[in-house]
Amino acid sequence: MKNQLGREIPEAIAKNRLLYAGAFGTEPTMRRYAPQVKRILPGQSKLVDNIEDVFKKIPVKSGMTLSFHHHLRNGDGVLNMVLDTAARLGIKDLKIAASSIFPVHAPLIEHIKNGVVTELDTNYMSGVVAQAISHGILAKPVTMRTHGGRARAIECGQLKIDVAFVAAPAADDYGNINGTQGLAACGSLGYAIPDAEYAEHVVAITDHLEEYPLTPVSIEQTRVDYVVKVDSIGDPKGIVSGTTKITKDPVGLRIAENAAKTIEAAGLIRDGFSFQTGAGGASLAAAYFVRQMMEKKGVTGSFALGGITGYMVEMLESGLFKKLLDVQGFDLEAGRSIAKNPNHMEISANFYASAFNSGSAVNRLDAVILGATEIDTDFNVNVVTGSDGVIMGGSGGHSDAAAGAKVTIIVSNLLRGRLPIIVDHVLTATTPGETVDVVVTERGIAVNPLRPELKEQLLQAGLPVREIHELKELAEKMAGVPKQIETGDRVVAVVEYRDGTVIDTVRQVKD
Amino acid sequence: MDLRRTMLFIPGNNPAMLQNGGVFGADSVILDLEDAVAPNEKDAARQLIGNALRTCDYGMSEKVVRINPLDTYGVQDIKAIVPCGPAALLVPKVECPEDIKSAAECIAAVESAGSQVKIVALLETPKGIAEAYQIATADTRLVALALGAEDYTAALGAKRTKEGREIYAARMAVINAAAAAGIQSIDTPFTDANDEEGLLKDTAFAKEVGFKGKLSINPRQIDAIHSVFNPTDSDIAWAQKVLAAIRKAKAEGSGVASLNGKMVDLPVVNRAKTMLHLAYRLGMVEEVAEA
Numbered sequence: 001m002k003n004q005l006g007r008e009i010p011e012a013i014a015k016n017r018l019l020y021a022g023a024f025g026t027e028p029t030m031r032r033y034a035p036q037v038k039r040i041l042p043g044q045s046k047l048v049d050n051i052e053d054v055f056k057k058i059p060v061k062s063g064m065t066l067s068f069h070h071h072l073r074n075g076d077g078v079l080n081m082v083l084d085t086a087a088r089l090g091i092k093d094l095k096i097a098a099s100s101i102f103p104v105h106a107p108l109i110e111h112i113k114n115g116v117v118t119e120l121d122t123n124y125m126s127g128v129v130a131q132a133i134s135h136g137i138l139a140k141p142v143t144m145r146t147h148g149g150r151a152r153a154i155e156c157g158q159l160k161i162d163v164a165f166v167a168a169p170a171a172d173d174y175g176n177i178n179g180t181q182g183l184a185a186c187g188s189l190g191y192a193i194p195d196a197e198y199a200e201h202v203v204a205i206t207d208h209l210e211e212y213p214l215t216p217v218s219i220e221q222t223r224v225d226y227v228v229k230v231d232s233i234g235d236p237k238g239i240v241s242g243t244t245k246i247t248k249d250p251v252g253l254r255i256a257e258n259a260a261k262t263i264e265a266a267g268l269i270r271d272g273f274s275f276q277t278g279a280g281g282a283s284l285a286a287a288y289f290v291r292q293m294m295e296k297k298g299v300t301g302s303f304a305l306g307g308i309t310g311y312m313v314e315m316l317e318s319g320l321f322k323k324l325l326d327v328q329g330f331d332l333e334a335g336r337s338i339a340k341n342p343n344h345m346e347i348s349a350n351f352y353a354s355a356f357n358s359g360s361a362v363n364r365l366d367a368v369i370l371g372a373t374e375i376d377t378d379f380n381v382n383v384v385t386g387s388d389g390v391i392m393g394g395s396g397g398h399s400d401a402a403a404g405a406k407v408t409i410i411v412s413n414l415l416r417g418r419l420p421i422i423v424d425h426v427l428t429a430t431t432p433g434e435t436v437d438v439v440v441t442e443r444g445i446a447v448n449p450l451r452p453e454l455k456e457q458l459l460q461a462g463l464p465v466r467e468i469h470e471l472k473e474l475a476e477k478m479a480g481v482p483k484q485i486e487t488g489d490r491v492v493a494v495v496e497y498r499d500g501t502v503i504d505t506v507r508q509v510k511d
Numbered sequence: 512m513d514l515r516r517t518m519l520f521i522p523g524n525n526p527a528m529l530q531n532g533g534v535f536g537a538d539s540v541i542l543d544l545e546d547a548v549a550p551n552e553k554d555a556a557r558q559l560i561g562n563a564l565r566t567c568d569y570g571m572s573e574k575v576v577r578i579n580p581l582d583t584y585g586v587q588d589i590k591a592i593v594p595c596g597p598a599a600l601l602v603p604k605v606e607c608p609e610d611i612k613s614a615a616e617c618i619a620a621v622e623s624a625g626s627q628v629k630i631v632a633l634l635e636t637p638k639g640i641a642e643a644y645q646i647a648t649a650d651t652r653l654v655a656l657a658l659g660a661e662d663y664t665a666a667l668g669a670k671r672t673k674e675g676r677e678i679y680a681a682r683m684a685v686i687n688a689a690a691a692a693g694i695q696s697i698d699t700p701f702t703d704a705n706d707e708e709g710l711l712k713d714t715a716f717a718k719e720v721g722f723k724g725k726l727s728i729n730p731r732q733i734d735a736i737h738s739v740f741n742p743t744d745s746d747i748a749w750a751q752k753v754l755a756a757i758r759k760a761k762a763e764g765s766g767v768a769s770l771n772g773k774m775v776d777l778p779v780v781n782r783a784k785t786m787l788h789l790a791y792r793l794g795m796v797e798e799v800a801e802a
Binding site for chain 2: 474
């Protein structure tokens with residue numbers, strides 16, 4: 001069966017799920033999920049000696065869904081710790097709902113081989129686990145969601161979590177948790193909040209126990225059943241995201257500058273401006289140019305959203321933005337700021353980006369700058385698979401921010417290595433073209449034909465506007481037409497759009 | 512008149528930079544075979560640059576190749592590069608008119624019929640500066656003199672500073688020789704890529720004393736240099752007033768035009784015309800009305 005983007009979805013997958021029907025084409029029909037109501041008696045303790053004892057108390061059984069957040073990123077020690085315990089206790093057939101999976105989670109591969117883990121649900125994966133998935137290690141396809149989509153799926157009861165294991169940089173013995181204290185402080189705990197809200201059981205795993213009551217509180221005692229103290233929840237060095245410095249690459253800077261000029265030409269650099277950009281070198285460089293424009297015009301922005309870096313903190317502190325809405329901190333500066341500045345606000349994944357609630361922050365964005373591994377001439381974007389067809393990422397907040405923002409800008413080199421980035425059809429549609437307004441490359445800017453008024457604004461501003469087909473041909477003239485990526489038939493991942501519909505599938509790569 | 516506000520060096524041994532050299536909007540790109548390339552890599556760089564000239568899209572940028580001095584690898588460079596169709600060669604360490612004449616002969620020997628590869632002479636020694644006018648008039652292929660101040664000050668034994676007092680005389684010698692020969696003068700690069708304020712100041716000075724453009728060692732410098740060399744709105748308004756005054760005088764049958772009580776003489780008219788042509792080239796005015 002084909003979905004609205006023309007993507008062929010195999011019958012076996014289509015029969016149990018809704019297919020993508022446009023960015024806003026599917027409406028919610030369900031009620032919010034309600035986990036079992038519980039109580040705890042006065043005098044009862046939540047402290048448990050170790051993870052194994054928690055498993056026995058709950059009890060964790062084969063076939064359950066265990067969830068994890070990714071705020072410790074490539075420094076996370078908790079997922080591995082919990083799954084080692086499961087393996088030791090002979091538990092099988094677990095579904096792991098981890099908001100992201102990183103190279104540090106390599107032991108997952110053994111657990112999959114041994115049948116401890118038989119299903120994955122995630123928003124992003126990179127490294128050896130992603131490669132193993134692409135090569136078909138798991139019998140059931142992985143469900144890949146957006147950050148907002150995961151929060152939505154949890155709230156709507158489509159992703160039912162039996163036990164949420166919350167890596168807690170700081171906790172007290174009654175289950176209050178924050179991400180700003182302790183050795184593994186990571187700042188915001190936004191992605192863990194829906195898990196804690198809707199899981200049947202919630203376990204805080206911490207290496208930093210504070211005296212009761214812990215303040216500030218990100219996840220409250222009312223939702224936390226057990227607290228386990230371990231030696232270390234992770235390696236702080238792995239928590240800081242890889243690229244939080246402005247690029248020095250002149251091509252990247254040119255692209256970033258044109259992205260910023262696009263925002264300016266759209267008339268958005270004005271008081272009340274709201275903005276999201278990533279932590280990659282080119283995205284940060286765009287923030288640098290946006291900042292210069294704001295300073296030059298004396299503009300005070302409303303808020304910056306999303307993953308927050310030290311650079312955004314600087315903009316907050318110098319008065320360029322009034323607020324930061326922080327679902328995830330990318331560096332130590334972000335963590336330091338969220339702990340002390342009331343205008344730097346922690347938000348949940350639900351608040352950030354869910355499509356099915358009474359309002360998420362992405363809907364209030366003026367402009368967002370996002371990356372891509374491939375873009376097609378219909379402006380559909382792939383951020384899941386790389387040029388070899390192997391999974392190397394995922395939407396994260398990509399599709400959510402693109403759907404919400406007034407102007408969505410994709411920045412990318414026209415040629416990456418020797419490969420043209422603009423193609424006829426992306427291998428894996430992740431973010432639909434109807435939500436993408438502009439593609440900025442070093443050799444020109446393409447505007448989605450759905451936005452003729454925006455194209456006019458960019459032309460007026462003297463920006464190098466070209467048709468997306470022209471850009472594609474330009475790249476192919478230099479580098480040739482890339483060979484189609486050959487994949488097998490078996491589906492290794494189902495890519496869900498933020499509303500829960502199937503936007504595409506990822507096929508197994510050929511060995 | 513060719514626009515050479517910026518001439519951007521691109522290392523000749525860096526495929527990614529060669530491929531992307533055209534995206535920064537420099538008036539010229541200088542694909543470099545000399546300082547950027549180690550002696551044992553000259554062959555490979557010639558091949559790379561040759562292919563880049565034939566296949567890469569440099570857009571509006573003029574394609575220039577800096578060859579090695581003729582007494583090292585320069586002759587081999589000319590043989591390999593000229594057939595690939597550069598617009599010009601930048602010849603380094605030029606010290607006398609013969610250097611230009613020899614280069615011109617080597618070019619002529621391998622050039623395909625109908626093409627005319629230009630030469631830009633890089634003066635970067637005290638002797639080159641002393642001979643500036645003879646060099647500037649050595650051959651009709653020569654379109655510009657450029658100043659290379661790093662080697663020059665090293666040879667003088669002077670300390671190179673951002674203020675540049677030590678190169679004032681050399682700058683003026685280059686500007687004057689080029690102007691006398693009716694060709695362009697191009698200023699030495701500003702080498703601190705992270706000091707935009709310093710770059711703007713240095714470029715403003717270069718424009719003030721008569722340079723027509725500036726060498727650049729970093730793509731990030733291009734926009735800043737252009738912003739200095741581009742005519743301002745008030746420049747354009749002034750030039751249009753000058754030409755309007757001339758038209759008015761002609762219409763009234765008067766031989767003498769005046770603007771704000773001052774006589775408008777021929778050099779002023781020429782300056783106004785040049786300014787408007789530049790503005791037209793840059794899309795800043797719709798048309799240039801005849802005086």
